[in-house]
Amino acid sequence: MLETKKYLLLFKKLSVEVKNEIEKVFKELDLDGNGSLTIEECFAYWKNFPMTSTSNMISQLDANNDGEVSYDEWLNFWEYLYYTNHYTDEMLMTEVIIFK
Numbered sequence: 001m002l003e004t005k006k007y008l009l010l011f012k013k014l015s016v017e018v019k020n021e022i023e024k025v026f027k028e029l030d031l032d033g034n035g036s037l038t039i040e041e042c043f044a045y046w047k048n049f050p051m052t053s054t055s056n057m058i059s060q061l062d063a064n065n066d067g068e069v070s071y072d073e074w075l076n077f078w079e080y081l082y083y084t085n086h087y088t089d090e091m092l093m094t095e096v097i098i099f100k
């Protein structure tokens, strides 16, 4: 029984609703619509965040260190949180919405 549960967890996928929300937030952040987020775009959007927090956030998201966050990097970040913290869809949704 426990083994079955573990097995299922490995194949757990983000729900369509959560993925849509992740995509929606990305598009809102991507002010020039070029498919990647720069620190300026994020900083303009999260006005209440200090610049240092924003830049820390970007460097966490920016897996290939090109200074910008692509949609894949953004999505990978959320998937990583989902798998490593055993979030439920609802919990992840709550976290994604904070960025709006």
Ligand SMILES: [Ca+2]
Residues within 6 Å of the ligand: 030, 031, 032, 033, 034, 035, 036, 037, 038, 041
């Ligand atoms: Ca952009």
Ligand SMILES: [Ca+2]
Residues within 6 Å of the ligand: 062, 063, 064, 065, 066, 067, 068, 069, 070, 073
């Ligand atoms: Ca990047």
